[in-house]
Amino acid sequence: MAQPDWHAPPENDSPPRKAGIKIHNSLTSRKDNFVSLAETVSWYACGPTVYDDAHLGHARNYVSTDIIRRILQDYFKLDVNFVMNITDVDDKIIIAAREQHVLDQWLAGRSSVDDEVRKNTSDAFAWFVDKRLPDLPKHTVFTNYVDSFEQSYGHVLQGKSTANDGTPPGDDEAKVKRYHKEALAAVNALEAGDSNLQSFIEGASSVLKPHLDSLHGHLIDGSDHNIFTKLTKKYEQRYFEDMASLNVLPPDKLTRVTEYGPQIVDYVKRIQDNGFAYEHEELPKKVPIDEESVNENPAKAKSVYYDTGKWVASGGEYARLKPASKTDKAAQADGEGSLASKDSTFKRSAADFALWKASKQGEPFWESPWGKGRPGWHIECSAMASDVLGKQIDIHSGGVDLAFPHHDNELAQSEAYWCEQGHVDPKNQWVNYFIHMGHLSIEGQKMSKSLKNFTTIRESLATKEFTSRRLRIIFLQGAWGSGLEISKTVKETAAKWEESIENFFLNVNDLPEMKDLSLASNGTSGTASSLDGALQEAKQAFREALQDSFDTPTATRSIADLVSKYNTEANSDRRVPNATSLSIARWVTEMVHMFGLDATRLQPEQIGWSGSTIPDEGKQFVQALASWRDTVRAQANDAPSEAKWPVLDDLPGAQNPDNAYAAAYAAFSQRVSKLTEVSATKAACLQESDYLRDTVLWDLDIGLEDRDGRPSLVRPLSARARRERAEAEEKANAKATAKAAKEKEDQEKLEKGKLSPLEMFKTDEYSEWDADGMPTKDKDGKEIAKSAGKKLRKRWDVQKKAHEAWLKSQEA
Structure with missing residues (x-):
């Protein structure tokens, strides 16, 4: 399905237009000339939803965004106003914060694992597997869980789908594996018999939290936002710590949903006044009142839904980014959130989505003309971006998974907000350039918070699986808008690139002449070299690559090619002039710093990046x-x-x-x-x-x-030296282990030879023996059969040789 028409910004002499930049625009699925609306480029980026630690998939999004931002600011020298939001109100956040709150309340006053704790946890376990793993037999308990799971879901662990019909596994199977892991942790906690409460809760919390929330979550006071922001503030801080460790620049302006409640209400009201939203009265859910509830008798509240049919009928565009996905019910349901009502029959169109949600019991709320409620997910970004950047934005960015429905819904509701008195002009597009960062997978597996199958950024850096620089190099060597798989080959390619640049910096800094070379020459004096032309060619290729929608794979190759030419020249009989070495080294230094490959500030006379010289x-x-x-x-x-x-x-x-x-x-x-x-x-x-x-x-x-x-x-x-030493040590350890095993085996053989063959058959099995100790009659006095005697003789001969070897060892 074709995308609707995109209206290019008016041609002007803005800095981006002069720079000749083209951007792959998700609104057109092609590369468009980048023309900004003003001297300053306005850019809104969807930030994190802060209910858990950021993982490597998030790193791909935010580091790639940071690279593009640095290219615009530090290479093309553009003025950029970069705005990012923190989503701190969201269905996932509400659930996570509420679950933690009810668990904390349940733990209050408890200090050990007593019978009541075990009983509550056992009940929680039964509830958990019944809800999360419905194919298990009814009344599955922790004592028979392992066998029950093997019977019902064993094929999933073998890489098959839940249907076991040959269809490939996907998210559903990943969820089964996640729930199985959580259930097993609870089983281990219940069976361990440990009275230590902290270690018990670490294992059992995944089943306790949702069960306790199902019992008591509705009793939480929705006006107490601290219950929810306690969690989001924690993970917001950890997010920015992670970004600092990855050398990601902080935003020029940061917005939070919790600080925009009244503005979001006004935003929704204007869309409704323009005729593109309708109300729906939410009936309060009946809940068992087992203790005094702060929300016992909530007033009837209304939700507000965006009317996609009315918008399209009025001449507006819906699903500009992904028109083929506008009927994707699974994506639409996911966009409405896990706390949304399952009944959607009241919607005028299946594509309609919530702008404002009537808060249920146990959910945070703000006062509004429709009663107590909270923002829908999509409206949050529209209200905040419009407040800071206005009626039209140059660039909007985010992960590719947000394109539909989140970003498409943002576009529709924002354009409905900005239209004058309900008059729709398709040319009035809210965003001119939408850019989406591609997915990241590791060895074929896409990471997801909801599936709990991710490696966090801090874990990855702490274990030295990656360094901040190496991870950024990997992202630079992959096209920012395409999917990227971190395979062994990708890791090795990044390592080789980093080592080649590192060695180049070391060799240039080590030149004896370089220590006395006048920096005032700025690399222009000295004998001419063929490398001077190679440097100019590299600069031109580098610029053209970045003009071409920030083509960093080609840009990094131009650097590597230049360094390779330098090494060839430097290792030949031809001498590279000092000025040429300095010019190349300075330019490469400036470009790697521009890409953010060094967290330290570039000094005027610096050659290289941090870590390439001795402190x-x-x-x-x-x-x-x-x-x-x-x-x-x-x-x-x-x-x-x-x-x-x-x-x-x-x-x-x-x-x-x-x-x-x-x-x-x-x-x-x-x-x-x-x-x-x-x-x-x-x-x-x-x-x-x-x-x-x-x-x-x-x-x-x-x-x-x-x-x-x-x-x-x-x-x-260098990373190579560390790797080679580790490999050598591993090889030496393996050799020592094999040697020790061989020595143990030899010693065991010697010990077996300690018994003389003359004595080996002197047991109750036999009653008579010859002079060599060979049995002649069994225990009942019967003659040993000839065939049996041959077998015994073979054993005797083997033992004789072993005994002789043992005797020899004793002499030594």
């Missing part, structure tokens, strides 16, 4: 140790046998205990002072130089690379 507080100590090692290694190869150990000078600050480099230098100096008692033989010199490199400096995250005829290259430890 200032360690330079004098590390260089002194490296020089000492170079001297010792040279001495091991060339010096006479009576050579003396070189000494280490007493450097200023070497006794500073707060400086790890100084402390390592002082400790090794003491070691050197004791070496005067040991001859400086070749073996001793090499042993000390290896210890300094492999232990002292390695523990400081410093690597040394030996070079013929030149001092060793001092550098921060």
Whole structure:
């Protein structure tokens, strides 16, 4: 189904137009010339829904958005007003906050796992599996859960669909696995017999929370927003901590839904006044009153729904982004939220959606002309973006999963808000450029908060699965609007790119001439080089790539190609002029900083990124140790046998205990002072130089690379060096394990040989033996059969050899 017409902004001399930028626009599914409405580019981005930690899928969205923002601001030098929201009112948030609140209340006054706690948890477990895993037999309890699950859902764990009919598994199967994991944790808690309440709740909370909420959630006072913001404030703070760790710039303006209640009411009222919304009276749900309820007799409240049919009939467009999805009932239901009424027969069109929701018992509310209620999900962004940025916005962004229905609903309701007295002009589009960041999957699996199958950003960084820089490189090497799978190949490609740039920076910084080169030349003096032309070509290719809808994969390749050409030239007989080396290094440094690959501020004379040089507080100590090692290694190869150990000078600050480099230098100096008692033989010199490199400096995250005829290259430890050492250690450990297993096996064989073959058959099985100890009669006095005797003789021969080996080992 074709998208409706898009109306390009009027051509002007705005900075983006002069820059020649094209953007892949989700409103047209093509690349359009980027023309801003004013000198400053207005940009609204959908921010996080804060009820859990952000995961790597969110990182892909927010880091990719940050990269594009940096390109506009720091490369094309545009003025950008970047606005982002925090969704802190939402069905998922209400459920998560309420569940935590009722659990906290239930735990109040409890200090151990008593019979009542176990009984309540057992009841919660039965309720949980009945609601979440309906194919289980009725009355499944924790004691028979494992067998019941295997019978009902075992095929799901084997990678099949719940229907087990050959259809591929999807979200439904992922949910089964999530619920199974949560149920198993509760089973383990109930069966453990541990009286420690904290560890018990860690296992059982996933079944306790929803059950307690079903019993007591409706009693929560909806006017007490602190019950809900306690959760959202926690995860908002953690979100921004995660973004800082990923070097994502903070927004110029941050908006929160909880701070926009009255404005959202006014926004909905104007849409209704324009004739594109209708009211629906929500009947209060009857709930059992088992204790005093603060919402016992709520006044009848009304919800307000957007009238998509009326909007389209008046000449408006609906589903501008995804017209083929406008009849997708599953997506529409998901957009209405899990707390929405299942009865939608009152809607004038199946596509109609809630602008304002009458609050049920236990939900937060604001006063409104329609009674106590709360905002619909989609209206939140429209009201906040319109308040800050006005009637028309240059750029709106978000994850691709938000395109329908969230962003399509935003567009429809915002354009209904801004139309004059209900007069619809299709040319009055609220957003000119919509950009969507693609999905992220890891080894084929898409991450989702609701499915609980994600790796959080902080977990990934803490375990060093990724560094902030490596993750950003991965995103740079994938097109921002396309799906990206982090496979082994993708990881290796990013690692190679990072290592090549890192080595380039190290080599340029290590050039002896570079230390004295006048920076005033700005890289323009010196002998001409073919690399000067290569640099200009790289700059042109880089600019054209970024003009072409921020094509960062091509841009990063242009950097890598330039570095490769430099390395070829530098390693040949032709000498690269200092000015050329400096010019290339400066440009590459500026571009990697522009992409956000370094969290530190770029200094005027800087070459490289943080981590490509030794920290200032360690330079004098590390260089002194490296020089000492170079001297010792040279001495091991060339010096006479009576050579003396070189000494280490007493450097200023070497006794500073707060400086790890100084402390390592002082400790090794003491070691050197004791070496005067040991001859400086070749073996001793090499042993000390290896210890300094492999232990002292390695523990400081410093690597040394030996070079013929030149001092060793001092550098921060590279990812490759760490990887190679880890692989070597793993190989050595595997070899040691195999050796120990072999030695154990040999020892067991020797122990078996301890028994003499003369005695091995002297058991109750037999009654007579010959001179070799071979049985001749069984326990009943019957002669041993000839065939049986042959088998016994074979065993006897084997034991004889084993016994002889054992006797030999005893002599040793």
